[in-house]
Amino acid sequence: MAIRPRSQPKAPVHATSARGWWRSLGRGSRLRAIVTTAILLPIGFGWIYPFLWTVSAGFKSSGEIFAGLNLIPADPQPENYSRAWTDANIGRYFGNSLITTVASTAIVLVTVSMMGYVLGRYQFPGKKPLIALLAVTVFLPEGYTIIPIFELVNRLGLANSLAGVTLALAGGANVVMVLLFAGYFAQLPKELEEAAVVDGAGFLRVFWEIMLPLSKPIIATTIILQSMQSWNAFLQPLVLTLARPDLRTLAVGIYAFQGQFYTDWSGMAAAATISLAPIVIIFLFLQRYFVEGVAGAVKA
Amino acid sequence: MAIGAAKHAASLPERGTPARDGKPLTQRLWAARWCYLFLLPNLVLAGMFTFYPTVMSWYFAFFDWSGFQSDREWIGLDNFREIVADEFFWDAYRRSFLFMLVAVPTQVVLALIVALALNDSSYKLGTFFRTVFFLPVVTSAAIVGIVMTFVFSPFNGPVNKVLLEVGLVDRPVDFLGDPDTALWTVAGVWIWKWFGITMIYWLAALQVVPQELYEAARLDGANRMRLHKDITLPMVFPFAVVIVLITIVGALNVFGLVQTMTGGGPFFASEVMEVYVYRNAFGQSGIPRLGYASAAALFFGITVLGLSLLQGWGLKKANHARAEMTQT
Numbered sequence: 001m002a003i004r005p006r007s008q009p010k011a012p013v014h015a016t017s018a019r020g021w022w023r024s025l026g027r028g029s030r031l032r033a034i035v036t037t038a039i040l041l042p043i044g045f046g047w048i049y050p051f052l053w054t055v056s057a058g059f060k061s062s063g064e065i066f067a068g069l070n071l072i073p074a075d076p077q078p079e080n081y082s083r084a085w086t087d088a089n090i091g092r093y094f095g096n097s098l099i100t101t102v103a104s105t106a107i108v109l110v111t112v113s114m115m116g117y118v119l120g121r122y123q124f125p126g127k128k129p130l131i132a133l134l135a136v137t138v139f140l141p142e143g144y145t146i147i148p149i150f151e152l153v154n155r156l157g158l159a160n161s162l163a164g165v166t167l168a169l170a171g172g173a174n175v176v177m178v179l180l181f182a183g184y185f186a187q188l189p190k191e192l193e194e195a196a197v198v199d200g201a202g203f204l205r206v207f208w209e210i211m212l213p214l215s216k217p218i219i220a221t222t223i224i225l226q227s228m229q230s231w232n233a234f235l236q237p238l239v240l241t242l243a244r245p246d247l248r249t250l251a252v253g254i255y256a257f258q259g260q261f262y263t264d265w266s267g268m269a270a271a272a273t274i275s276l277a278p279i280v281i282i283f284l285f286l287q288r289y290f291v292e293g294v295a296g297a298v299k300a
Numbered sequence: 301m302a303i304g305a306a307k308h309a310a311s312l313p314e315r316g317t318p319a320r321d322g323k324p325l326t327q328r329l330w331a332a333r334w335c336y337l338f339l340l341p342n343l344v345l346a347g348m349f350t351f352y353p354t355v356m357s358w359y360f361a362f363f364d365w366s367g368f369q370s371d372r373e374w375i376g377l378d379n380f381r382e383i384v385a386d387e388f389f390w391d392a393y394r395r396s397f398l399f400m401l402v403a404v405p406t407q408v409v410l411a412l413i414v415a416l417a418l419n420d421s422s423y424k425l426g427t428f429f430r431t432v433f434f435l436p437v438v439t440s441a442a443i444v445g446i447v448m449t450f451v452f453s454p455f456n457g458p459v460n461k462v463l464l465e466v467g468l469v470d471r472p473v474d475f476l477g478d479p480d481t482a483l484w485t486v487a488g489v490w491i492w493k494w495f496g497i498t499m500i501y502w503l504a505a506l507q508v509v510p511q512e513l514y515e516a517a518r519l520d521g522a523n524r525m526r527l528h529k530d531i532t533l534p535m536v537f538p539f540a541v542v543i544v545l546i547t548i549v550g551a552l553n554v555f556g557l558v559q560t561m562t563g564g565g566p567f568f569a570s571e572v573m574e575v576y577v578y579r580n581a582f583g584q585s586g587i588p589r590l591g592y593a594s595a596a597a598l599f600f601g602i603t604v605l606g607l608s609l610l611q612g613w614g615l616k617k618a619n620h621a622r623a624e625m626t627q628t
Contacts, residue, residue, distance in 0.1 A: 029420075032423075033423055033424075033425075036417050036425075037425055040414075040417070040425075040429050044429055044432040047432055047433060047435070048432055048435055049458070050444075050447060050448070050451050051435070051439075053451065053458055054450075057450070066453070066455060067456070069458055069461055069462065107345075110341065111341040111342035111345055112342060114338040114339070114341060114342065115341075115342040117338060118335045118339055122332065124328070124332035124335040124336070125325060125328050125329055125332065130339070137346070137350055137351070137354075144357050144577055144581065144593055144594050144597035144598075145349075145350075145353035145357050146353075146581075147353075147356075147357060147360060147581060147593065147594055148353035148356035152348060152349075152352065152353070167348075168349065170345065171346075171348055172345065172346060172350045173342070173345075173346035173350045174342070174345075174346075178342065203334035204334070207338075228438055231440065232438075232440035232442075234440065234441060234556040234559075235555060235556070235578075239582060250440070250443070251440045251442040251443055254442070254443055254446055255446065255560055258446050258449075265450065268446070269447075269450070272443050272446060272447050275440065275443050276440070276443055279438050279439060279440070280435065280438065283435065283438040284431070287431050287434070290434070290438065291430065291434065291500055294437075294497055294501075295501070295503070295504035
């Protein structure tokens with residue numbers, strides 16, 4: 001279900017300039033657009049104000065942060081950012097977050113697309129019980145799974161390693177993403193692989209060279225959903241790095257920073273900005289995929 | 301998401317090799333060997349990080365277990381007996397539901413109102429505002445929580461500054477340090493943080509309302525309010541059930557925001573269930589009690605499951621009602 005403005009056949013879409021579009025609206029629509037904007041604009045500003053405030057506080061001196069509401073620092077102090085990056089280890093945490101996010105997203109993409117492909121296009125003994133099993137996982141009361149996950153990662157010898165955090169972030173049935181792939185592959189025409197099989201392509205080649213390249217929209221959605229989840233994860237990296245501060249990811253590192261350097265407000269704000277910036281920038285560029293991914297997830 | 305996903309799974313098309321072509325099972329298994337190979341990676345990951353931890357978290361609930369290095373001792377239902385008698389557990393339990401009962405309706409209703417305003421295709425700024433309202437969703441709850449401790453700081457934090465300047469308060473409010481306001485401040489931030497996702501769900505739901513229904517009603521002279529009351533709301537009702545369910549589960553499982561904003565304090569005033577469980581399992585308050593924490597989480601999880609089933613039943617009813625409506 002794409003979240004695009006519904007095309008209304010009767011709306012005069014030929015209006016090219018903003019003025020033309022404005023004239024094309026009826027009086028009622030024009031009034032409504034003005035009222036809606038007048039209400040939403042201040043709310044929208046308040047909505048993103050915490051982020052603007054954080055970025056700006058990162059450039060202020062600790063004294064100036066709480067001196068006023070002005071967003072533009074009187075005397076910009078970019079050294080707050082370099083101090084956070086090196087002294088507070090934010091640079092290292094950034095690297096840890098990057099590694100675990102990229103690796104867990106790659107793992108999820110491979111495993112989920114393979115299962116989705118088979119479920120969407122093939123019939124095999126045991127398919128029905130498998131689907132039932134997936135459906136059940138959605139309903140099970142989870143309990144406190146972080147304890148057994150911690151124990152399992154320990155027993156695999158991956159305790160206190162980035163590999164352990166990565167696996168924990170990638171792990172799980174990822175039912176929603178599997179179903180997105182399955183649904184997408186299921187509606188592709190059958191002739192696609194028939195032609196390839198005639199050409200002598202095997203199972204693996206059909207998947208890799210024909211099917212997977214066709215599923216780019218779902219690949220984009222999966223990458224976005226999973227990297228958002230991994231980058232923002234808190235409980236798993238928190239518990240799995242309790243004994244190894246140098247392996248903390250950004251969210252955990254800044255949480256620890258809060259306890260350690262309680263008075264360095266500007267350093268905190270700079271650190272928070274560094275960790276929020278990548279995901280916000282990616283969102284602003286790929287916002288259509290974010291929104292469609294989330295909507296697709298609820299539809300599934 | 302949950303109920304929809306299960307339904308969707310059941311309706312996956314049956315294509316590929318025919319199911320029963322009379323060949324012996326071993327031959328059919330061999331023919332599908334590639335399928336099994338492709339299922340394997342995800343099944344292994346699901347087994348390790350979904351099935352195994354779920355089952356083990358139930359199992360651990362029956363043990364006395366004080367830390368990963370120590371031995372665990374089977375104590376039957378003792379953990380559950382202790383939970384039922386623990387005041388802190390019931391306080392956290394009540395708080396989680398209170399949090400949910402206030403935060404979920406507020407968020408779902410406000411998100412619907414904004415979604416209705418933005419669903420108008422002739423409104424060119426719709427995409428812009430959608431981006432603005434969705435922005436907090438993509439950010440990390442833990443980091444947002446830490447930032448919010450500054451924003452709501454009683455020592456000249458921006459919220460208190462605005463309130464003082466406008467004259468709404470005489471002296472700074474200690475939003476997160478006062479047991480009366482801490483939980484509700486977190487609830488407000490939670491609504492702000494997740495508002496965008498609920499709004500997107502509503503926008504997706506609104507796309508299914510056929511335009512013809514509106515046009516027909518407009519010809520009959522119905523105004524905008526009437527249109528929404530008579531057409532939009534009944535049509536999106538089945539989605540509403542799913543949206544409310546997802547939001548409820550999210551609200552009951554809130555952890556990162558609370559842990560970073562208040563740590564459950566002051567004096568446990570904002571200790572919701574997940575924070576209580578974390579405190580018992582890994583927190584700084586004495587010896588870790590992994591078995592006890594597992595039991596508390598399981599007890600709570602079963603309650604949430606009961607709620608989901610109730611909602612699933614409601615969804616069935618609603619779908620039935622909608623089917624009747626479109627027929628007439």
